[in-house]
Amino acid sequence: MGEQIKKIKVAWICKVSDPDINDRLKPLKRTPQVSPWISHTANYLSDDPEIELHIISPHEYITGIKRFNRNGVYYYFFNNNIPIWGRHWPGIFKWDIMTNYAHNKRVVGKIIQSINPDVIHLQGAENPYYSSTALQFLGKYPLVVNLQRMSLNFFRGNSKEAVKAVEVEQEILSKFKHFSVRTKKMKEDLLSYNPKAITHWVRYSIPELVPKSVKKEYDLVYFAQICKTKGIEDTIECLRILKSKFRKVTLCIMGSCNSTYKEYLLNMAEEKGVKDCILWKGFLPSLEEVHNEASKAKISVLPTHWDIIPGTIIESMQLGLPVVSYKAGSIPELNEDRENVLLSEIGDIEGLANNIIRLLTDGELYHTMRERGIDCIKNRYNNENVFQQHLDCYHQVIEDFRQSKGNICRQ
Numbered sequence: 001m002g003e004q005i006k007k008i009k010v011a012w013i014c015k016v017s018d019p020d021i022n023d024r025l026k027p028l029k030r031t032p033q034v035s036p037w038i039s040h041t042a043n044y045l046s047d048d049p050e051i052e053l054h055i056i057s058p059h060e061y062i063t064g065i066k067r068f069n070r071n072g073v074y075y076y077f078f079n080n081n082i083p084i085w086g087r088h089w090p091g092i093f094k095w096d097i098m099t100n101y102a103h104n105k106r107v108v109g110k111i112i113q114s115i116n117p118d119v120i121h122l123q124g125a126e127n128p129y130y131s132s133t134a135l136q137f138l139g140k141y142p143l144v145v146n147l148q149r150m151s152l153n154f155f156r157g158n159s160k161e162a163v164k165a166v167e168v169e170q171e172i173l174s175k176f177k178h179f180s181v182r183t184k185k186m187k188e189d190l191l192s193y194n195p196k197a198i199t200h201w202v203r204y205s206i207p208e209l210v211p212k213s214v215k216k217e218y219d220l221v222y223f224a225q226i227c228k229t230k231g232i233e234d235t236i237e238c239l240r241i242l243k244s245k246f247r248k249v250t251l252c253i254m255g256s257c258n259s260t261y262k263e264y265l266l267n268m269a270e271e272k273g274v275k276d277c278i279l280w281k282g283f284l285p286s287l288e289e290v291h292n293e294a295s296k297a298k299i300s301v302l303p304t305h306w307d308i309i310p311g312t313i314i315e316s317m318q319l320g321l322p323v324v325s326y327k328a329g330s331i332p333e334l335n336e337d338r339e340n341v342l343l344s345e346i347g348d349i350e351g352l353a354n355n356i357i358r359l360l361t362d363g364e365l366y367h368t369m370r371e372r373g374i375d376c377i378k379n380r381y382n383n384e385n386v387f388q389q390h391l392d393c394y395h396q397v398i399e400d401f402r403q404s405k406g407n408i409c410r411q
Contacts, residue, residue, distance in 0.1 A: 008118045008119065008391075008395075009052045009115065009116070009119075010052065010054065010121060011056060011112060011115050012038070012042075012056065013056050013057075013122050013130055013131070013134055014038050014056070014122075014130065015038075015127055015130055016042075016055065016057045017031045017035075018034075019033065021075070025062050027062050030061075031059065032256050032285075033286070036311065037204040037205075038123060038204075040205055041204045042073050043071055044383065044386060045073075045390060046072040046073050048391070053072075053074070054073075055075050056112070058078055059077045059079065059080075061079075062078075062079050064079065065078045065111070066078075078104070078107045078108070078111070080129060101132045101133065104133050105136055108130070108133035109136055112137065118394070119142040119397055119398050120141050121146060122134040122176075123148065124145075124147070125172040126150070127165070128164050128168035131172060135168075135172065141401075142394075143401075144179065144394075146179070149307065150169070150173070150189050150190070173190070173193055174194055180202035181202070182309075183309060184333060185330040185333065198400075200396065202390055203386060204386070205386040206311075206318075206381050209291060209315060209319055210318070210319075211295070211318075212319065214292075214295050216296060216298050217250075219298050219299065220249070220252070220300075220301050221251070221252045221294045221297030222251065222253050222254070223253075224255050224302055224312045225255055226256065226261065227261070229304065229306055230302065230307075231304050231326070232253070233265070234349050234352065236251075236269050236272060238352050239269070239272065239277050240272040240273065241353035242356060242357070243274055243277060246360070250279060251277055251301075252281055252296070253279070253280050254290055254294070256282075256283045257282070257283075294321065295320075298359070298366075300312070300313070300319075300322070300323045301323075301356065302323070302325050303346075303349075303352050304331075306328055307328055307329040307330075309334065313331065317341070317377045318373075318374065320374055322366060322373060324343075324355045325341060325343055326343060326344060326348075326352070327345055327346060328346050334376060338372065340369070340373055341373065342355035342358070342369065
């Protein structure tokens with residue numbers, strides 16, 4: 001009999017939700033799919049004989065702590081404990097901020113104690129509802145932070161939430177030692193803030209999508225969070241330019257959006273004379289539905305003002321949709337070897353429109369960008385490396401923790 005491999009017990013602290021999680025939790029209110037790359041990577045790592053994965057996540061609409069095992073991965077969900085009046089009286093009762101997320105810290109502390117992991121992997125430093133809970137484990141467990149984005153480079157708001165988010169993120173970026181990154185820009189931004197940080201190249205796994213043979217019903221599709229920083233207002237403004245060039249142009253919009261902002265966008269579209277160009281699909285509960293609908297478009301547009309490399313862009317390229325975006329965050333890295341996505345400077349709406357016009361009027365360019373996008377993602381995101389990248393990272397972080405503890409004991 002072969003020697004049994006001792007698994008590394010890993011705890012992820014993150015924010016995650018998907019339709020299956022909602023079915024299992026039976027919450028008072030179903031939540032949108034959040035961080036699909038977390039669910040997909042977790043499912044992928046569940047086949048790794050060397051990793052035992054535990055995932056800890058907040059959920060707004062459950063009571064107590066809910067636990068279950070899905071495909072060999074252990075999940076723990078806890079309530080944020082924000083009173084109803086705390087949610088609906090913004091600026092007056094910020095219960096979570098007032099208590100510095102004390103409830104979440106206490107609950108996550110108990111869960112971690114029950115797991116006793118070999119290493120903790122914080123998935124993102126920018127959301128204080130869960131990221132703040134990891135600070136209590138400094139010096140007690142091997143820790144690594146996965147950089148999802150550095151919000152302190154972009155947040156300029158004065159709200160209590162924005163100020164607290166930046167405050168917590170700054171503390172994590174300055175006090176933690178190990179960080180997992182997946183783009184060169186992420187690494188550069190981190191080291192400019194914390195030159196002593198140790199970085200590990202770790203990518204998420206991505207779903208294997210293939211182009212769908214469907215009839216094209218829309219010229220453009222926007223599928224992402226519907227907010228200004230993701231570029232929805234720039235997209236609507238861009239429609240005004242396109243409508244002056246083409247007799248008919250259509251944009252399909254998918255994503256979550258509150259009613260107040262949706263009304264603002266519809267009024268904006270009406271003022272620009274493009275309201276009749278927009279098909280508002282709203283929030284679709286599953287990624288499969290989103291991808292089926294997106295495949296009916298000719299071009300994917302996401303003029304985000306700040307991001308790493310959005311999942312929307314990766315999925316669009318996999319589906320064979322040429323992508324038009326801005327030179328934001330790490331997106332230009334997709335064009336390192338050749339032009340795989342069409343980019344303009346952030347805020348250059350005319351440049352954005354011109355790139356769309358090029359794709360709609362040049363069949364050869366359209367076909368080239370379609371094929372290049374598919375090939376780019378196949379070559380750049382190789383799921384076969386995901387196991388080893390995580391494993392190498394965890395071994396290095398654990399060993400460094402042991403050595404640092406040993407040095408302290410010898411002093």
